[in-house]
Amino acid sequence: MRPFHQIVLSLLLPVVMAPALAQSPDAAYPVRDEHRERITHWRIVVDQVNADPGIPRSDGEGKAVVEELLAAKAEKPSRADLLGDWRVRSIQGTRYGIFTYPYFKARIAERDGRLFFEKTSGSQRRSGYLHAPEHGGPEWIFTGGASVNDDPQVSYSLDSGATSAQDSDSVGVLWKVDDQLIMVLDARGDDYEIYQLKRP
Secondary structure (H helix, E strand, O other): OOOHHHHHHHHHOOOOOOHHHOOOOOOOOOOOHHHOHHHHOHHHHHHHHHHOOOOOOOOHHHHHHHHHHHHOOOEOOOHHHHOEEEEEEEEEEEOOEEEEEEEEEEEEEEEOOEEEEEEOOOOEEEEEEEEOOOOOOOOEEEEEEEEEOOOOOOOOHHHHOOOOOOOOEEEEEEEEEOOEEEEEEEEEOOEEEEEEEEOO
16 A cells, blocks of 8 residues: 555646546545645645744644654545544644644434534534545545534535535545544645544
8 A cells, every 4th residue: 555645646746747647536526626726735735834944833742643644554444434433633734833622522424325524512613525535546525514613514515505615615635544534624825624533
């Protein structure tokens, strides 16, 4: 199995340089054009943040976790690997550093014949559908929405039938590392968020 950094590099190579990758990793999924960069851009963002020696504040644990996850081998999880209850913590990267937050509750269950992820506690929550890999890589694609506290869950704008993108839209990728799941979400500019999921 290839190291994860090799997989990511293969996804980021321009199509003109790699004809075999004519279908981008998100091409088979219901992702709006303006959100496609979030599927592949996160690795560049992480590199930029980690390489910046001028970051004034950073959670050392968060940076160490991100570096460890990037070095680990990415595996393609099966539906059985995904289903069930999880503990999830957020690792948020910004131009100011990488910061970790406590674990909260989450679950992945079947809904309408598809896999549905939801973070069920904590003040900032995401929920949405997971789309199985169809591009040869290990990553499932997440499309969903962000909500706060006990507010109603928000669907991805394409799922809700909205004619344009919504501020609540959230997209990302998910893969397996050993017995945990990793989600990288909404990488854009200098910002990204990682969900690290472990069994209760």
